[in-house]
Amino acid sequence: MVAMALFFSMTTPAGVAIGIAISSVYDEISPTALVVQGLLEAAAAGILVYMALVDILAEEFMSARVQSRARLQLALNASLLLGAGLMSMLAIWA
Numbered sequence: 445m446v447a448m449a450l451f452f453s454m455t456t457p458a459g460v461a462i463g464i465a466i467s468s469v470y471d472e473i474s475p476t477a478l479v480v481q482g483l484l485e486a487a488a489a490g491i492l493v494y495m496a497l498v499d500i501l502a503e504e505f506m507s508a509r510v511q512s513r514a515r516l517q518l519a520l521n522a523s524l525l526l527g528a529g530l531m532s533m534l535a536i537w538a
Contacts, residue, residue, distance in 0.1 A: 510516050
């Protein structure tokens with residue numbers, strides 16, 4: 445835990461310093477910048493989806509209370525699909 449706090453406290457200022465340093469030469473509409481931005485956003489989205497599905501939802505779906513009730517499993521699956529569908533619709537306007 446302490447290592448993660450130290451890592452965060454060192455990398456955040458380093459990232460800010462790098463951002464300030466390249467801000468004068470950064471061309472936001474160049475093809476290279478667009479590809480790099482797309483790759484970084486895709487990686488961030490993938491990490492968020494993994495965290496949501498594996499670390500958070502798996503615990504809920506695998507609990508003994510949910511496993512013993514078919515109706516609750518159906519409700520959880522339906523709400524998961526509804527939420528994913530609504531977020532996909534929201535992405536159209538983002």
